[in-house]
Amino acid sequence: MAKLSAAQRGKIRRLSQPKELAPDEEGGELNIVPFLDIIVNILIFVLATVAVTFTSTIETNPPAGKSAGVRSSIPQESLNLTVLIVNEGFSLKAQGGNVAPGCLGVGSGLSIGMRGSQYDYTELTKCAAKLKGSNPAYAEENQVQISANPGIPYAIVINAIDALRTTPDGRSPLFENVTFGVSK
């Protein structure tokens, strides 16, 4: 068999070299990598900065005046619980009248005082549960009227609503239906 000459071997070597693609020919697509880099950065920035807060809403109706309490349904024998938030604590009123201090029967005075400088929501829950459990006729009642002194912050009112929502163990509902009263 005839052998290739040196010139032919050189030519074959040169011609058989794999062709390198020019940078703009690679993949044949528009180079959008820098653009996508920016997008990824924005995505990470948005995810890191947006504080995901979970919100909820408490349903209620227009406030009731002192004389015209709006109660959606009043059974014959009802507790008619009203919680007044004052600067010194909670004053509770039920069918029998003012709830006495310490949630012990009927009597004058502040039903639940402050614990230190804080409102005692635990006692409020206990007292509401006690009042609701005092008569089987109150078992179905779920409405409470909340009223407060003019300067009481909204957050305190919401905490009181939370405290009245379920029993201390959190298993049974107490007063989930809230209406607001106008304090004069």
Next chain:
Amino acid sequence: MTETAEKVSMPQYKAALRRETRRRAHEPDINFLNITAMLDIMTIILVFLLKSLGESAGSVPQSDDLRLPTSVLRTEPSQEGVIVTVSKTQILVGDNRVLKLPSRESMVQSGVGASNKRNGPNDLYITPLGNALAKARKTDKILRQKKGKDPTISEAIIIADGTTPYRLLIEVMFTLGQNEFAKYHLMVMQSKDKG
């Protein structure tokens, strides 16, 4: 002379060239990872996130002027209703400011002030808020009719700062009630602990 003697014929030369080309040919090196498809997905996620966050009624920007109170409630926030925002310094209906609020001490005494009331300082009706709500009610009434909901009432989402005095809260609710808003959704932030 020697070279001429070794020179092969053209077909043989071409065959040798083809052989050599095949031998040296190799798959092109992957010198970059093609992540375009993945980045397409990420772009879609980004657009989706931005859109959903912006449109959600539950997305309330928290600032020093407006910090929602916390609640143990775990229910889904209601999306239905005209949004009334009560911050430390102003009242808004939707995105429009209707009233600049006085100092907190003043609000405890007489709410938003006699000049903004219908009948003096003891009245609960806030006139500028009432005017804005009357307009909002008209629009909402038509919307509710179109949606097949009860058009005789409207609903309101109240977004109020945690420090809002009870007096102001009642004034806002009373004004809403006077403008045929009969159901309110008080927006709160979910929290694990009571208080």
